[in-house]
Amino acid sequence: MEKPTLVTIKISHYCEKARWALDYLSMDYREDAHLPVFHLGAARRNGGRSTPQLVGPGLRLLDSTSILLHLDGASGGRLFPAGGAEREAALRFELLMDKELGPHARRLVYWYLLADRGALLRVVSDGSRPGQERALGLLFPAIRWAMRKSMRVDRVGAERSRARLHAFFAGVDAMLSDGRRFLFDGRFTAAELGLASLAAPLLMPAGYLPWVDRASLPPGMRGLREEFGGYASARHALWAYESFRGAKAEGLDR
Ligand SMILES: N[C@@H](CCC(=O)N[C@@H](CS)C(=O)NCC(=O)O)C(=O)O
Known part of the structure; x- marks a missing residue:
């Protein structure tokens, strides 16, 4: 097959x-x-x-x-709650993350990265696509223009994204404020997986983009971990990444 x-x-x-x-x-x-x-x-x-x-x-x-x-x-329901209101809430949460966390984290990070050609090239270059890496280096001004245009990466957009991200993390903090260990179903689900993945460019957990030397990132981008890291939900995302990125579902209790 x-x-x-x-x-x-x-x-x-x-x-x-x-x-x-x-x-x-x-x-x-x-x-x-x-x-x-x-x-x-x-x-x-x-x-x-x-x-x-x-x-x-x-x-x-x-x-x-x-x-x-x-x-x-x-997988027989390994990622989402099995049914009822909990499943519906988890699906709504996934879509909210796709709409809020994903695009706004991306735009804010690209605001810093696209301003620094060297840093952008280091971040995208893991060595697996040398031809594309060379082409991106050569065509950088045109590609930067296209990326800024398609994602509306400008100062006003970046500040709007920053505000939306603060609102998003504050909202997830409210969900966690009852002391629950996981967002849904008392177990690791797509909610933690989505939160930790989509927040990763802001929080840069150790296993994400491992070829990137954190110290070589633009200072504005490095500052995002501190800016958002105080939210309980951001700490939850980092914990989920560190604890579950290498985990296998079959090794965990349901
Ligand atoms: N809602 C989509 C969003 C995916 C998305 O925006 N992907 C970006 C990468 S972060 C992309 O491929 N952008 C390039 C483009 O749209 O040309 C999903 O969840 O898969």
Whole structure:
């Protein structure tokens, strides 16, 4: 049976969410990783534009939460609560993260990274796509223009994203304020997985983008961990990343 392919932008936090879910469930897959913008050829061939995409025989999933829902079904409910109000709340929370945390964290981080050519090239270059790395270096001004335009990365946008992120983390703090250990169902679910993945560019947990020397990041980007790290929900995200990024579902109690 042919392995499914996970098409990614290697550094994307949405792609990390899908990759982590596949790893957590010990699913067999291959990754077709790209640098930003260079993903478009592969993504369009599958009929989409953004990554992650999970494709294979009889499979064409073009969004991270669709991928998680598919994997939840395939694993007998390892990622989401089984049913009822808890499942509905967990699904709503996943969509909220996709809409708020994901895009606003990305825009704020790119605000700092796109202003520093060297730092951007170091972050996107893990050595797996030397041709794309060279091309990005050569075409940097045009690619930066396209990325700023498509994600509306400018000072006003960055400050709006910063405010939205503070509101988001404060909202999740309120959910955790009753002392619960996990967001839903008393166990690790897609909620922790999504929160920790989508917050990773802000908080930079140790295992995320391991080839990146943290000290070489732009100071503004380094400051984000401190700016958001005081939220209980940000600490929860860091804890989830550190405790569960290498975990396998079959090794855990339900
Ligand atoms: N809702 C989508 C969002 C994914 C997304 O925005 N992916 C970004 C990478 S972080 C992307 O591929 N952007 C490139 C583009 O849209 O051309 C999901 O959950 O998969």
